[in-house]
Amino acid sequence: MDARWFMMEDNLNYIEKYIEETKEIIEKIDKKEIDNFIKILYDIWKKDKKVITAGNGGSASTASHFASDLAKTVSNDSSKKEISSLKGFKSICMNDNPSLLTAWINDSGWENAYSGILNTFLEKEDAILLISVHGGSGWSGNLVKAIETARSKGAKVLGLVGFDGGQMKTLSDVCITIPKDSTPHTEGIHLVIQHLIVERLRQLINEEEEK
Numbered sequence: 001m002d003a004r005w006f007m008m009e010d011n012l013n014y015i016e017k018y019i020e021e022t023k024e025i026i027e028k029i030d031k032k033e034i035d036n037f038i039k040i041l042y043d044i045w046k047k048d049k050k051v052i053t054a055g056n057g058g059s060a061s062t063a064s065h066f067a068s069d070l071a072k073t074v075s076n077d078s079s080k081k082e083i084s085s086l087k088g089f090k091s092i093c094m095n096d097n098p099s100l101l102t103a104w105i106n107d108s109g110w111e112n113a114y115s116g117i118l119n120t121f122l123e124k125e126d127a128i129l130l131i132s133v134h135g136g137s138g139w140s141g142n143l144v145k146a147i148e149t150a151r152s153k154g155a156k157v158l159g160l161v162g163f164d165g166g167q168m169k170t171l172s173d174v175c176i177t178i179p180k181d182s183t184p185h186t187e188g189i190h191l192v193i194q195h196l197i198v199e200r201l202r203q204l205i206n207e208e209e210e211k
């Protein structure tokens with residue numbers, strides 16, 4: 001029998017298992033935390049405050065994507081050719097400026113890099129939105145330091161994490177945890193959650209336009 005047939009069967013079994021695991025994980029996510037996440041962000045938007053995002057590795061790209069969607073998609077999605085009368089969020093991603101980020105890393109070390117940036121941009125009643133697979137444990141101490149800086153400035157802390165939630169689960173005002181010891185599942189579901197939150201915020205913001 002053709003060896004390619006066996007490979008296809010193995011692939012299909014793997015695909016089925018991965019999808020089933022993803023379904024099980026999604027069912028276990030605390031939906032109340034997602035609700036609280038949306039409420040805090042919507043309040044930030046209404047108060048015209050900033051959201052500053054950050055992540056490391058794959059989570060850095062999710063942080064960049066999140067900041068982009070908050071700034072644009074919530075008020076002007078791809079179906080709108082005209083510029084909406086409503087503004088999106090004042091959102092920026094700290095890992096989107098390599099010159100600034102690497103300057104802080106070079107001069108003050110990796111652990112202090114995000115804190116240094118926040119010291120300039122973050123103000124009272126703003127929010128930081130941090131994304132981490134391991135919840136700031138081990139090699140993501142820069143995120144824990146960022147939380148300390150945010151607290152000192154009276155800002156909200158939103159976390160999007162995986163595994164057991166790490167330090168961010170206890171240090172954040174709201175923390176959505178993907179309850180699985182798996183980096184691929186965590187990073188993938190983070191994007192699903194991100195789009196869920198952005199879509200709901202888009203609905204809420206567009207309802208403002210109708211008032």
